[in-house]
Amino acid sequence: xxxxxxxxxxxxxxxxxxxxxxxxxxxxxxxxxxxxxxxxxxxxxxxxxxxxxxxxxxxxxxxxxxxxxxxxxxxxxxxxxxxxxxxxxxxxxxxxxxxxxxxxxxxxxxxxxxxxxxxxxxxxxxxxxxxxxxxxx
Numbered sequence: 001x002x003x004x005x006x007x008x009x010x011x012x013x014x015x016x017x018x019x020x021x022x023x024x025x026x027x028x029x030x031x032x033x034x035x036x037x038x039x040x041x042x043x044x045x046x047x048x049x050x051x052x053x054x055x056x057x058x059x060x061x062x063x064x065x066x067x068x069x070x071x072x073x074x075x076x077x078x079x080x081x082x083x084x085x086x087x088x089x090x091x092x093x094x095x096x097x098x099x100x101x102x103x104x105x106x107x108x109x110x111x112x113x114x115x116x117x118x119x120x121x122x123x124x125x126x127x128x129x130x131x132x133x134x135x136x137x
Contacts, residue, residue: 047073047112052093059097063104074101076113 021028048071050062062074076094084090091099094113101111 042070044069045071047071047075049075050077050097052077052079055093055096055100059100060104063101063106066101066106066110072110074106074111076111077115078113 042065048062048065050058065071066074076097079093081092082090085092090096098108098111098113102108
């Protein structure tokens with residue numbers, strides 16, 4: 001009988017916790033997200049290193065940083081062409097990124113495609129580590 005009482009109290013407390021968490025989920029998740037979001041002005045750097053992929057949004061952010069004076073140079077890693085690039089159906093990623101940056105007002109002289117063809121984030125990170133610059137954003 002005593003054990004049943006403890007189980008009922010435990011179940012009631014668990015239910016209370018779950019109901020409270022459910023109704024407070026928006027505030028709880030918003031608080032957690034605020035911890036993860038980094039919303040600070042970047043310091044001055046030697047270059048802006050633009051990761052591969054995300055051609056729809058990464059070049060725009062890089063152009064904003066360039067125009068804000070964060071760095072005088074934007075570095076784009078050279079990525080191995082995809083099958084659709086080789087067939088001529090799509091532009092190669094570095095070229096598409098370069099054209100997007102130019103369309104956003106970044107001078108062509110401030111854009112540099114670097115490195116050997118890479119196929120993974122690890123290879124892009126390794127390219128970043130071998131750069132002779134001191135501070136890269």
